[in-house]
Amino acid sequence: MPHEPKRRHSRQRKGKRRASIKLAVKTGIKCPNCKNMMVSHTVCKKCGYYKGKSIIKIKEKSSEAGSRSAGKNNP
Numbered sequence: 001m002p003h004e005p006k007r008r009h010s011r012q013r014k015g016k017r018r019a020s021i022k023l024a025v026k027t028g029i030k031c032p033n034c035k036n037m038m039v040s041h042t043v044c045k046k047c048g049y050y051k052g053k054s055i056i057k058i059k060e061k062s063s064e065a066g067s068r069s070a071g072k073n074n075p
């Protein structure tokens with residue numbers, strides 16, 4: 001059986017731990033097609049392009065995506 005933590009960590013300690021997580025920069029490159037940040041050596045999630053060719057077709061849900069992003073920006 002695993003050990004139980006003796007005490008709960010304080011908010012400060014939790015924040016300190018999570019601060020380092022947030023600092024980590026995601027490695028990625030700019031998509032040459034849509035200039036969106038993407039993981040290298042993979043198909044772009046936004047436009048579905050890889051090496052200048054469209055590999056997968058992305059369904060355009062502009063209205064839905066717009067409302068989602070707007071909701072995130074305005075809490």
Ligand SMILES: [Zn+2]
Pocket residue numbers: 031032033034035036044045046047048049
């Ligand atoms: Zn792209």
